Each structure stands twice: as structure tokens, then as C-alpha cells.
Amino acid sequence: MNKTHALTIIQKIKSRPLIGGIIITAFYFFGILGILSESKDWFIEKTAFNLSLSFLILVFYQKNYSLSLLWGFLFCYLIGFTAEYLGVNFGLIFGDYIYPETLGLQLGGVPMIIGINWFLITFCVAAIIFPLKLNIMLKIFIATLLTVLIDFLIEPVAMELNFWNWETNEIPIQNYVGWAIISFLIYSFYAIIKLPLENKISLVLLIWQIIFFACLNLFLVS
Structure with missing residues (x-):
């Protein structure tokens, strides 16, 4: 397979976001079933991989790549x-908590994947909220509120799964x-740099x- 042919295949896949959607759907759907099954521990161990895969798929289906996206x-x-x-180290901002080794490689007691998780959530929320025809400060406020509400879903599950x-x-x-x-600081920065948010996935x-987190809250958290 030559380089031109490989690029053609990549472009065809990129023009079909359904493929990415199916992959994401499969991983999250079977992730829910797996965590609720007797193989729970095996699926929990794959959390960092799932976040990494989600990030790669998100970046792959990004329409515009620019320095703004990188920044x-x-x-x-x-x-x-x-x-x-x-x-983790001083009890500041969020409170006193620790990360076990569930989420993989750590630096200073913090999983390296956690920054990816912040980007996945905030980028996806911004991609939905920022295109709305509203005042920019109102967009930032709504995006911040939605992100906090998502964390309300995440926290009980994270504790149950030992994240x-x-x-x-x-x-x-x-x-x-x-x-x-x-979240407010992140969304404000996105607005300032005019982060490119056109993404098919x-x-x-x-x-x-x-x-994912709503289902696990319903069926897993006591």
C-alpha cells in the first residue's frame, strides 16, 4: 500500500463519522455491561485505554487543525x-482525595490521563454550547454549569470504581x-482563542x- 492510497483510505474513513460513532458506541455500551458483570475488574482496568481511544477518535474527526486547537x-x-x-498533594481547589493506580501512569500522584479527560469533557461541551447564538459570557456560564452537572454524575461512580x-x-x-x-477558566480561554469546535463526533x-455515568449511577452505586 503506497502513501497516496493510505491517505485516500484515511480520508474516506474521516468522511464517514458513523464509523467513529459506532466504535465509541461499542466501547461505552459494552463498557457499561462489562462493569456490571462478573468481569468488572477487567473492564475497569481498561478505563485509561478507553479515554485515550476516545481522544484519538475525537481528534481524528476534527474538521480544522490549527494552533488554536493545540493551545x-x-x-x-x-x-x-x-x-x-x-x-491530591495539598487539598486545594477540590478538597482532600487520592488517586489509586486504577487510571494508569501517574506523575506526582495524578494520573497522566486526567488532563485528557478534562479536554474530552470541556471540548465536547463547548462544541455543543458555543455555536448557539447567545452572549459569549452566557455561553461560558451554561458550559460551566453543564460541566459541573456532568461531574455530579461522575463522582459517585468514580468512587465506586476506585478511580x-x-x-x-x-x-x-x-x-x-x-x-x-x-471549567470557567478553560471555557474562557477557549472563547478568547476562538477554539475550532467543528467536530463530527x-x-x-x-x-x-x-x-455511561448515568447508567452506572442507576445500577451500580448503592
């Missing part, structure tokens, strides 16, 4: 990771305030993230 990713990753580092653990085994209000602050990915 947006780097800012989101760094501010998200830094906030988590301050939380992270709170010192008192209770989710503090400080955590949600922290999520609101960090972002809505599907966001919907499945919500379905």
Missing part, C-alpha cells in the same frame, strides 16, 4: 492537571466549586459519556 488542548491539560496536583477516593468518603461541596472555577461522545 486550547495544552491549556486545558495543564490547568486541569495542575488543579488535580494541588488537590479516586475522598478522604472522608464523602464528596465535598468544595469539589463542585472547584470544578466550576476550573463530539456530540456522540458527550452523549455516551453522560449515558
Whole structure:
């Protein structure tokens, strides 16, 4: 297979977002079933892989690649990771919690994949909210609120699956305030740099993230 033929195949796949949607649907759907099955531990161990795959598919189906996209990713990753580092090591921003080894390779007690997770959520939310014909500050506020609501779904499941653990085994209000602050800063930066948000897979990915945590809240969390 020569380079031209390979590029043609890639372009054909990229022009068919249904393929990416099917892959995401399969991974999240069977992820739900797997975590609710006797093979729970095996599926939980694959969480970092699933997040990495979701990120690669999201980037693959991005319409425009630019420095703004790169800067947006780097800012989101760094501010998200830094906030988590301050939380884990000093109890700042989110509260007192720790990360076990469930989410893979760590730096300073924080999984390297966690910055990717911040980008997946905020990019997908921004891709849905920012195109609306509203005042930019209202868009940022709505995106921030939606992100915090998503975290309400994530937190109980994360504790149940041992993604992270709170010192008192209770989710503090400080955590949600922290999520609101960090999300607001990220969305504000996205708005300033005019992050390119045309992506054929972002809505599907966001919907499945919500379905995933909503289902596990319903059937797994006691």
C-alpha cells in the first residue's frame, strides 16, 4: 500500500463519522455491561485505554487543525492537571482525595490521563454550547454549569470504581466549586482563542459519556 492510497483510505474513513460513532458506541455500551458483570475488574482496568481511544477518535474527526486547537488542548491539560496536583498533594481547589493506580501512569500522584479527560469533557461541551447564538459570557456560564452537572454524575461512580477516593468518603461541596472555577477558566480561554469546535463526533461522545455515568449511577452505586 503506497502513501497516496493510505491517505485516500484515511480520508474516506474521516468522511464517514458513523464509523467513529459506532466504535465509541461499542466501547461505552459494552463498557457499561462489562462493569456490571462478573468481569468488572477487567473492564475497569481498561478505563485509561478507553479515554485515550476516545481522544484519538475525537481528534481524528476534527474538521480544522490549527494552533488554536493545540493551545486550547495544552491549556486545558495543564490547568486541569495542575488543579488535580494541588488537590491530591495539598487539598486545594477540590478538597482532600487520592488517586489509586486504577487510571494508569501517574506523575506526582495524578494520573497522566486526567488532563485528557478534562479536554474530552470541556471540548465536547463547548462544541455543543458555543455555536448557539447567545452572549459569549452566557455561553461560558451554561458550559460551566453543564460541566459541573456532568461531574455530579461522575463522582459517585468514580468512587465506586476506585478511580479516586475522598478522604472522608464523602464528596465535598468544595469539589463542585472547584470544578466550576476550573471549567470557567478553560471555557474562557477557549472563547478568547476562538477554539475550532467543528467536530463530527463530539456530540456522540458527550452523549455516551453522560449515558455511561448515568447508567452506572442507576445500577451500580448503592
